[in-house]
Amino acid sequence: MNVGEVLNKGVEVEMAINLVQASNFNWRLNLNATSYNNEILDLADGVKESGIKRSTSIFEIGGSLYDAFLRDYAGVDKSTGKALYYLVDGDGDYVLDDNNQKQTTDTYTDTYQVNLGSTLAKVYGGFGTSIESFGFDLSVAFGYQLGGKVFDGTYQSLMHGGDEAGVNWHKDILNAWSYDNPNSDIPRLNSLDDNRQMHSSRFLESSDYLSVNNLTLGYTIPSQVSEYLKLASARVYFSADNLALWSARKGLDPRQSFGGTDWQAVGSHNYSALRTLSGGITVNF
Structure with missing residues (x-):
């Protein structure tokens, strides 16, 4: 049923800056941030006063789709x-x-149960840096989230x-x-x-995190060498994805749920994104 009205609003910011730009050294920084707010404006007559109550969340006028509803x-x-x-x-x-x-x-x-407020993060996004010098290039990309909550159902199941x-x-x-x-x-x-071990705010944890999403190190062979080998260019590289994650509790991956009211989303012993290590040679003729 179409039972209500919802307003979504927020702001996104993206910045990039060249800190150093020289003949043999370039250093660049980038940052993006999103702040998002969700508000329920209206509900159907039958649930306008009581709200829609679920096992760990509640929909109420003035609240959000991500309000925690727990003892x-x-x-x-x-x-x-x-x-x-x-x-x-x-x-x-x-x-x-x-x-x-x-x-x-x-x-x-x-x-x-009581409405414990929105679990949405206040801000989330990513930032990174890249450096190029004398044929070498290094880039690192991070992800982050601040000011939210998540129900850690896996931890709940392990505290029986x-x-x-x-x-x-x-x-x-x-x-x-x-x-x-x-x-x-x-x-x-x-x-x-x-x-x-029952559902309660005991298992409502901070969803703050910092992750290293990618690290790439490469080396481009000097043009004199590539020309001698009859190549337009050649680059050797090593890359690592999903290298690290820091969160409120080891093993907790807040990225598995947008808004932390669904205890099963971060409560089914789900695997985090797998760490991947790779390398290779890129050759252009």
Whole structure:
């Protein structure tokens, strides 16, 4: 059904500059950045007030198509090691105590999901540099993203309570709550706890990243040599693609999802882009 109206707007910036331009040395920099905003302007009458609620996302007027809709994780009860969640009523409002502080519960089903806002990055894009000198050329291309969130479903699946036979644990499980480690933000390791691994903001992670998308190194044979070999030109090169990725958690690839509300998009143990190393000779006759 056509159930609403959406407004997309943003700005894109691209810049390139020659830092040095000489007879035997050229150095160039480039940068591009995109800032994108998505807003739901209207919904059909039947869902105008309540919004469209999904397992981990919600569509509401004034919100976006990428708003996270989860139970809000409040950490670990230091005395019991159980996972805590902020109490939210059926209207999506936090329940406050007499001191105007958010109340918590260790029973997952006692609280409701709440709109945690847009997961879209504030800015994303790429930048790079290239250098040419005495026949050698070197170029490096980077990608980046800042200011967003992503639901790390793979990490969620690796932080189970020990009741999933044959499923690995993430090494963070070694820091789970215990009487000797009461200040941990990871709930106790107990297979009887059915609320420690459920969908919540506990697994909503920063989607910031920096990646090395490509590195290329080449050498163009001097014209005197290529002419002697009866060639117009010849270049030897080495190239590496998807060389490195730094993100909030090792193994997390935020590039797998645009907007971080779909727990399956970054939650099915998907492979990141494969690293590729290649080299060759380019010859022109």
